[in-house]
Amino acid sequence: MEKTSARRRFLKSVTAIGGAASFPVPTLAAEAHAQHGVRAPSQTYMYLTQPEVAFVEAAVARLIPADELGPGAKEAGVAYFIDRQLFGGWGTMAKMYRQGPWPEGTPQQGYQSPLTPQQVYRIGIGEVNAHCAKQYGNSFSALTAAQQDEVLRGLDGGKIELEAVRSQFFFNMLLANTLEGFFADPIYGGNRDKAGWKLVGFPGVAAVYTAHVEQHGVPYNAVPVSIQDIVESVAEVDEHGHPKHILLGRNDRGSSHGD
Amino acid sequence: MATKLKPVDVAIVGVGLTGTIMAKELAESGLKVVGLERGHWRDTDPDFAMPYAHDELRFVGRHELMQDLSRETITFRNNAAETALPMRQLGSFRPGEGVGGAAVHWGGLTWRFLPWDFETRSRTLARYGKGQLAEDCTSQDWGVSYDELERHYDRFEYLYGISGKAGNLKGEIVPGGNPFEGPRSREYPTPPLKSAYAGALFKEAAEKMGYQPFPTPSAAISRAYTNEYGATINACVYCGYCQFFGCEMGAKASPQTAVLPNLMKQKNFELRTHANVARVNLDAAGTRAIGVTYVDSRGREFEQPAEMVLLCSYVLNNVRLMLLSGIGKPYDPAANTGVVGRNYAYQTPSSVTLFFEDRIFNQFMAAGGLGMAIDEFNGDNFDHSGLGFIGGGFFSAASSGARPIEVRPVPRGTPRWGAQWKQAVATYFNRSFPISIQGACQSYRGNYLDLDPTYRDAYGLPLLRMTFDRRANEHKMSLWLTDKAAQIAKAIGPSKMNVTPRTEKYTIVPYQSTHNTGGAIMGADPASSAVNRYLQSWAVPNVFVVGASAFPQNGGYNPTGTVWSATADSILEKLHRLCTRISGTGH
Numbered sequence: 001m002e003k004t005s006a007r008r009r010f011l012k013s014v015t016a017i018g019g020a021a022s023f024p025v026p027t028l029a030a031e032a033h034a035q036h037g038v039r040a041p042s043q044t045y046m047y048l049t050q051p052e053v054a055f056v057e058a059a060v061a062r063l064i065p066a067d068e069l070g071p072g073a074k075e076a077g078v079a080y081f082i083d084r085q086l087f088g089g090w091g092t093m094a095k096m097y098r099q100g101p102w103p104e105g106t107p108q109q110g111y112q113s114p115l116t117p118q119q120v121y122r123i124g125i126g127e128v129n130a131h132c133a134k135q136y137g138n139s140f141s142a143l144t145a146a147q148q149d150e151v152l153r154g155l156d157g158g159k160i161e162l163e164a165v166r167s168q169f170f171f172n173m174l175l176a177n178t179l180e181g182f183f184a185d186p187i188y189g190g191n192r193d194k195a196g197w198k199l200v201g202f203p204g205v206a207a208v209y210t211a212h213v214e215q216h217g218v219p220y221n222a223v224p225v226s227i228q229d230i231v232e233s234v235a236e237v238d239e240h241g242h243p244k245h246i247l248l249g250r251n252d253r254g255s256s257h258g259d
Numbered sequence: 260m261a262t263k264l265k266p267v268d269v270a271i272v273g274v275g276l277t278g279t280i281m282a283k284e285l286a287e288s289g290l291k292v293v294g295l296e297r298g299h300w301r302d303t304d305p306d307f308a309m310p311y312a313h314d315e316l317r318f319v320g321r322h323e324l325m326q327d328l329s330r331e332t333i334t335f336r337n338n339a340a341e342t343a344l345p346m347r348q349l350g351s352f353r354p355g356e357g358v359g360g361a362a363v364h365w366g367g368l369t370w371r372f373l374p375w376d377f378e379t380r381s382r383t384l385a386r387y388g389k390g391q392l393a394e395d396c397t398s399q400d401w402g403v404s405y406d407e408l409e410r411h412y413d414r415f416e417y418l419y420g421i422s423g424k425a426g427n428l429k430g431e432i433v434p435g436g437n438p439f440e441g442p443r444s445r446e447y448p449t450p451p452l453k454s455a456y457a458g459a460l461f462k463e464a465a466e467k468m469g470y471q472p473f474p475t476p477s478a479a480i481s482r483a484y485t486n487e488y489g490a491t492i493n494a495c496v497y498c499g500y501c502q503f504f505g506c507e508m509g510a511k512a513s514p515q516t517a518v519l520p521n522l523m524k525q526k527n528f529e530l531r532t533h534a535n536v537a538r539v540n541l542d543a544a545g546t547r548a549i550g551v552t553y554v555d556s557r558g559r560e561f562e563q564p565a566e567m568v569l570l571c572s573y574v575l576n577n578v579r580l581m582l583l584s585g586i587g588k589p590y591d592p593a594a595n596t597g598v599v600g601r602n603y604a605y606q607t608p609s610s611v612t613l614f615f616e617d618r619i620f621n622q623f624m625a626a627g628g629l630g631m632a633i634d635e636f637n638g639d640n641f642d643h644s645g646l647g648f649i650g651g652g653f654f655s656a657a658s659s660g661a662r663p664i665e666v667r668p669v670p671r672g673t674p675r676w677g678a679q680w681k682q683a684v685a686t687y688f689n690r691s692f693p694i695s696i697q698g699a700c701q702s703y704r705g706n707y708l709d710l711d712p713t714y715r716d717a718y719g720l721p722l723l724r725m726t727f728d729r730r731a732n733e734h735k736m737s738l739w740l741t742d743k744a745a746q747i748a749k750a751i752g753p754s755k756m757n758v759t760p761r762t763e764k765y766t767i768v769p770y771q772s773t774h775n776t777g778g779a780i781m782g783a784d785p786a787s788s789a790v791n792r793y794l795q796s797w798a799v800p801n802v803f804v805v806g807a808s809a810f811p812q813n814g815g816y817n818p819t820g821t822v823w824s825a826t827a828d829s830i831l832e833k834l835h836r837l838c839t840r841i842s843g844t845g846h
Binding site: 105108109200203230 | 309310320341344345507664680688766767
């Protein structure tokens with residue numbers, strides 16, 4: 001990637017911050033995509049099947065919906081994030097204790113399923129889709145938003161019972177992964193265009209804050225920086241590798257930072 | 260078939276906070292020392308290099324620096340009537356793995372315990388009588404006093420360059436510091452960190468209420484400092500990737516920044532990583548250690564003969580190695596006899612989260628130990644008459660690092676997901692902060708560690724089994740302390756508060772603190788302690804068991820300062836004497 005044009009794109013992406021509220025979401029997403037050009041990640045899934053992708057995209061879109069505040073989990077690439085997590089070490093319990101026996105135990109004893117997260121998703125999605133087919137005559141992703149919320153509420157609280165995996169267990173995993181995917185560094189495939197960080201005002205990779213920490217109550221309106229921004233040299237860094245954050249004024253949409 | 264290696268004077272199991280200081284001091288005095296570490300070598304460069312050091316998912320969510328449970332974990336149950344099941348993923352606590360141990364990813368809060376903490380039982384009986392202690396409470400005195408430990412605390416603070424403000428200099432109360440601390444011989448080596456907004460508001464409110472706030476002592480330090488070993492710890496830049504992370508600046512004092520640069524130059528020290536110690540080998544009589552057996556990363560088994568063995572692993576693994584090796588009599592809670600596994604304790608953390616509509620806190624600008632604290636409600640600093648509990652904890656408004664996967668508070672009653680949740684998290688991520696309470700935990704007859712009858716580690720050895728729950732003492736204490744904290748919070752004037760005392764059954768799931776204690780406790784009586792005041796096993800005197808495993812119960816502070824001072828540094832003189840005698844060399 002050519003360095004100056006990448007840097008220009010990074011600076012231009014500033015427009016997506018303060019301006020989020022004034023754009024309808026699809027426009028915002030399309031514009032952000034255009035700004036980042038070739039940086040839009042590949043969408044080839046490694047573990048989830050296409051129907052499973054449809055389920056996960058539909059579910060995370062309800063857990064963190066797109067609205068006037070900005071993109072939701074679906075737009076932020078959370079389904080793709082989850083796929084990559086499932087395919088990797090976490091999805092196969094690489095650092096977890098896996099020996100049996102496997103009684104269910106008490107809630108205080110935590111994760112006791114013999115299923116890996118990979119299997120929890122495969123089985124959980126299958127069973128929830130079967131429930132939806134029976135209840136609504138359609139798979140989860142084809143339901144209305146209100147019906148989808150009804151199903152998710154049924155899983156969260158255990159009102160809808162699944163057979164091979166406890167519904168609350170599956171739901172908690174899905175919700176935890178959705179939050180991770182929305183807020184983790186974009187290097188993992190989620191938090192696309194730093195949508196999660198922009199929503200809450202988190203600057204991502206930290207700068208040196210020595211001069212700011214005592215500025216009590218003063219908003220720190222920084223353009224968030226990702227690991228990739230630094231690796232690709234689109235964000236400027238100091239001698240220790242900390243990015244030099246670009247600060248915006250309180251109501252500054254950053255247009256002056258563009259080229 | 261084990262390969263027998265050339266004998267050494269000292270074999271150290273675990274090269275973390277305590278293992279590094281023991282190795283450095285003993286090797287320098289001329290003893291041949293081998294450090295056996297089951298994890299790998301880690302250092303500021305390249306392991307904590309930018310920008311990868313600032314990856315929350317990797318270090319917090321996926322526990323990059325922490326114990327690999329696929330190989331070894333513990334089993335857990337709330338009480339002996341239940342069947343213990345394995346902790347399959349990390350939750351409540353996060354032990355480290357690799358050189359530096361958990362002191363790589365620690366938060367850096369560096370406290371001294373109160374003089375009272377070392378004499379919990381006798382001072383409670385003296386002030387309140389027997390009725391104040393629960394019948395099954397086994398909390399006891401340490402067999403060592405604060406005054407005896409003061410110079411070791413002092414040494415730790417000066418070795419690690421700790422930032423703070425003295426509150427009691429040789430008995431004289433100093434404004435701005437903690438007036439409740441035991442007398443200290445001198446000021447902290449580096450001044451306190453800068454003040455964040457949360458701490459400033461807490462300080463103002465606490466002072467108005469008549470309390471005496473002070474800056475939390477921190478191992479992420481305020482300015483560059485060079486210690487007696489010639490190691491330089493840099494100045495903290497408040498990046499907020501501190502607790503659970505390695506520091507890219509070398510600004511968080513740790514074995515890597517404070518000790519290893521010197522230790523690795525010691526000619527008499529050899530570090531062996533990927534060396535998983537399976538047991539301490541004893542002589543035929545079972546009263547003397549002759550070395551340790553370990554397995555390396557290629558599956559080769561080695562027998563390392565040694566004149567002396569120091570168990571410097573994490574609390575839980577220290578106790579497990581004693582049990583696997585037959586060092587000391589295992590604790591039997593039914594008969595209340597035996598000593599190994601006795602007095603396992605933990606901590607009772609609770610919090611009040613304050614939410615505001617219009618104030619911005621930038622809590623992501625942070626250091627693990629950045630904050631303002633009060634100590635009015637710790638130990639026996641307040642009258643417990645009629646309260647029905649003993650102990651307490653410090654309160655602090657900390658800015659220890661707000662990263663949105665783990666830290667995104669919303670007011671109670673907010674849905675866990677959906678549009679309403681999204682609105683709340685967008686509003687409050689940057690408009691909230693917690694007041695945290697580091698509540699103490701007493702020891703009880705039914706809380707203990709032993710070997711699990713069912714589950715095994717990757718080498719086929721039994722896992723350690725933890726039986727633990729907090730008692731009425733802890734729940735009452737938490738309710739009372741958290742209410743006091745809520746009064747301070749209210750005075751600060753938030754629009755909403757989440758007041759969260761700790762009153763439910765202990766659960767292994769959400770993170771609470773990596774402050775496990777006990778199981779190989781120190782004391783003056785071999786019938787009620789596993790090790791003496793010098794952490795020397797009563798049963799096998801050339802084995803020393805170093806670390807928080809020696810705490811008879813847990814205080815209302817982060818334990819690291821006390822781990823290093825009370826359990827490591829304070830036994831070195833004794834070790835020097837013994838080593839010289841045992842090896843007969845004097846080198």
